[in-house]
Amino acid sequence: MKQVNIGGVPEHFNLAWYLTLKNGEYKDKDIDLRWHDYYGGTGAMCKALRNKDIDIAVILTEGIIKDIIAGNPSKIVQTFVQSPLIWGIHVAANSNYNTIEDIKGTKAAISRYGSGSHLMAYINAENNNWNLEKDLDFEVIKNLEGAVAGLTKGIADYFLWEKFTTKPLVDDGTFRSIGNCPSPWPCFVIAVREDFIENEKETLRTILNIINNTTIDFKHIPSIDKTIANRYEQQLEDVQEWLSLTEWSQDIIDEDTILKVQKELLNLNIIPEIVDYDQLVYKL
Template identity: 30%
Template structure:
């Protein structure tokens, strides 16, 4: 890829993407923005296949993707280096995942009734998949079964992981009975609670800051220096964040007219989110904590896969 070629940046077209929109609209972010409504798991596949260069997605998805043992992953494009590295922090606050079921599922009345049920996920390895294990860990649903070498294998807390790709498919599945529940960001889900399409059972917060920026390993030279276009893009995103914070009414208008949110929900979300002043770099302690919790939850296995410090190309 030549220096003049615009980067292809993957993002989830939700309210969190507003500063990226402003970076392009007002500050000349020179990149092709490619929406991934199906989320972080899909972006991992696209990074590894070379379809995108940079992506903004969920911390737990990125870490799970790099932390898995390459010999056990079903992703043939994993390669020897995982395909991407963490280079930036996009959101400082945790993410509130709403736990949803179908509108007419009287047998599901509480989070505890979901144990052993069918969980809908966008993709294997996505945030919605990873948080299923975090929920199970918090609820003490994880039961060690057999020892493999020095590792304990954990029985699945759910009867099935139903891969459904999109938010709409997830909503349809809990109403048809294909899945019993799914987890998705609170404000993205709220409109469908208000309309009566789905029903809220509970919520769970990520134990870590929620969004990170990653770059393809193809964008690093032999000395591990990052392509200047990524540095420039992160500077533009910094300007987009500053604009977002100084022009909240413009942000609300964009979120409520171009994205799938009411003005009221957009304003409520603004009270809950904190973006960094500078997105460059990732805190090692955050990734250590994420890896430790994902190991406890059985998503990752200690001694296998990439170490936390190896996942980060740019610290802060």
Template identity: 30%
Template sequence: MTAPPHPLPPPLRVGWHREHFLSPLLQLATQDNGRHFELVECPGGTGEMQVKLASGEIDVAIALTDALIAGLANGQDAYKLVGRYIASPLRWAIVTGKESKYTEVSQLKGTTFGISRLGSGSQVMASVLALRENWAPAEYPKFEVEGQFKPLRDSVNSGKTSVFLWEWFTTKPFVDSGEVRFIGSVETPWPSWSFAASTKANDHAVANFLSALQPHVREFDAPSSREGPDIAFVSRTFGLTEEDTKEWLQTVKWEHHLPEVSEAVVRTALTVLEKAGVVKPREGGWKIDQFVNTAVAKVVE
């Protein structure tokens, strides 16, 4: 008698945020068609993904390096880093309301910044901005949690918050339409996007997902793709103009070996986050295995 076939394991649940950086993921998703993984959109960004990793709602997140590292350093233990995604820094726009009184960064000392969630990239980078500007601790921003991108835009237009920080090109269409204004920008001092996986996720399934995504990343990053297909895909999928897409592509570079984590990047981020007051220094220093699942990712220099 023939044994019944083994049921397929449930698809890996991958948290993502609707940004153009995730184009290779969407192309893989179209090919996979839900057989091995399913996308779980997280409009609240990295902060929402961290919550969903902790609650068991997603297995993997493609999220902001700094916020993931800060969460782990501050005691989160529901996930670990399993790979690196974007090799270039992220340009965060400093965004205010269309009629707000703020016109330059120096006016923002001690004001209330809108953030998506506590521990999110929007909060982490506000503290990095304060560090860059040499503000005194008493001048650091206060924070108002607004959740998603639309409430953040509403908060600066109502005057509830002074500014919020969001990825430059995602915000630019709303600047072009006159809904909000840019008054500056701040770049991450580290490569901007990484992979994290729940500590309860199946390591083999996570490794297979990274392996399946890797050729799509390499193809998207290829010069021949950047000259035409990438521009068409991003403009069609995310609503960026061709001009903005071309400008963005000049600034971004993908990693070509996804299941790796750079120890130097982790330690650089921790040093900056400690100076910014986001992370408290640990007596005796940090151990890299607190941050990385070495069953999936190789630790490199």
């Protein structure tokens, strides 16, 4: 049996992977697919791909594009979630900040430099016409748990994270939400180490076929809203709203999207240059 390691965030977006693993669908095809939760998000997964801790990552589009350009020997093989990620902008519940304008020039909590929370702080700043040199400051907090501690203790002032993942922390009075910042592109892609693509094309095709067969009908799985609400400790109405906004994909990411992301990252000085589509994407 072929062992394959895959990583992703422990969030509702990735429930389809859990369901296919629970059903033994990969083992039926002689693949021992092992899922690894990455609480540190994109930055932690980029490191894991580089270190060969994982073969495949379900990862934020902008984060993996940045890291491949920076030398990560991986390629994007398809889009996983077509819809944008809705990033909630959060402050501590007892904070004096009430609007996005209030947090201008204050300190953003980020999981890592180069992470989604870091890149989206730039997007939020640009959306609000802030000075990217003067109005952005960062505090590395590693993960959601670190953000709770950082904001509560006043080490950092605000934090961008996926809106529905953080909603329980808003509901219980840990955070307050002061706005949203949707990513300007499809949020999650599947990225694979180049050496794995080279040596295991058929294994990879099989894995993608299995997951794509599940995501194509994901919203129609009986009581899927209740399953998500229970598993991720979320309110049913929040899950139903999230499902209505989320579209999975079974297709390769297109050239226009890749160029759009790169132009944005270049504009924000996050990447040094725009590279060719083929340097970032592999068509299976």
